[in-house]
Amino acid sequence: MPEIRRRDKRLPQINFGINLLRPGRIALALILAASLAACSTEAERELARMNRATTVALGEMAACSARAEASDAFRQLKARLPPVDGSLPSAALLADRSRPTAPEAALLAELHGGYIAPCRKLTVERLAAISPAFAAVAAKSFAEADAAYEKLARREESWGDYAAGSVARRQAFALAFAEAGERINRGLVQSHVDELQRSLP
Numbered sequence: 001m002p003e004i005r006r007r008d009k010r011l012p013q014i015n016f017g018i019n020l021l022r023p024g025r026i027a028l029a030l031i032l033a034a035s036l037a038a039c040s041t042e043a044e045r046e047l048a049r050m051n052r053a054t055t056v057a058l059g060e061m062a063a064c065s066a067r068a069e070a071s072d073a074f075r076q077l078k079a080r081l082p083p084v085d086g087s088l089p090s091a092a093l094l095a096d097r098s099r100p101t102a103p104e105a106a107l108l109a110e111l112h113g114g115y116i117a118p119c120r121k122l123t124v125e126r127l128a129a130i131s132p133a134f135a136a137v138a139a140k141s142f143a144e145a146d147a148a149y150e151k152l153a154r155r156e157e158s159w160g161d162y163a164a165g166s167v168a169r170r171q172a173f174a175l176a177f178a179e180a181g182e183r184i185n186r187g188l189v190q191s192h193v194d195e196l197q198r199s200l201p
Contacts, residue, residue, distance in 0.1 A: 043192035050130050057126035064122050068115035073107045080104070080159050082166040089163040096160040100152060108153040116149070133180040141173040 068074055069084065080096075082089045100108060120142045128135035148165050151157040 041192050041195045043188045043195065046191075047188055053126070053130045057123075057130060060126060061119070061123055064115075064119040068111075068119055071111065071115055073111040074115065077104065077107050077111060082163045086170070088167060093163045094160050096163075097158045099155045099158050102155075105153050105155050108149070112146075112149060112153065120146075131180070131184055133184060134177065137173065137176045137180050141169060141176070145169055 065084075080093070080100075082093070120138075124135050124139050124142070127138050145166075148157070148162060148169070152159070152162045
């Protein structure tokens with residue numbers, strides 16, 4: 001049977017919603033072993049389809065992230081927001097008890113409406129093309145992130161509290177995403193074994 005395995009433990013980065021999936025920073029838990037010469041079972045064909053969908057998703061999500069990070073709103077807010085590369089917020093940011101000013105709140109609204117929301121919509125759609133289970137995890141995480149972002153944009157939460165919350169949300173997302181991948185992986189392995197057994201004389 002094919003070796004269906006984790007490539008690595010790197011996952012999509014979700015903070016305030018821009019840098020979601022970068023090329024080289026995601027392994028959607030599933031790859032065909034390099035030794036496979038052909039897809040002989042439905043499970044192998046499904047895995048190959050998921051890999052193709054992942055390649056498409058990575059390119060489109062990276063392009064969306066790049067547009068967001070190049071925006072004027074993001075450049076002006078970058079120092080006040082959690083890092084978009086998945087690294088932890090600085091101690092200074094976490095300790096920042098100030099809240100957005102009125103101009104900063106306007107920039108937050110511009111960033112969300114023009115870039116974050118479209119990138120999140122794209123991400124859910126592309127993950128759904130890979131597996132609805134991945135899309136469901138992302139949609140739930142995005143809903144929670146949007147609620148926190150709205151509080152920040154309404155000037156009801158400090159920059160530091162928002163940054164701290166982003167760390168907890170990212171950790172919860174990574175765990176849920178990995179668990180979804182493992183469930184899919186187990187299902188494909190079992191399907192592969194069952195199909196091979198049915199083909200035995």
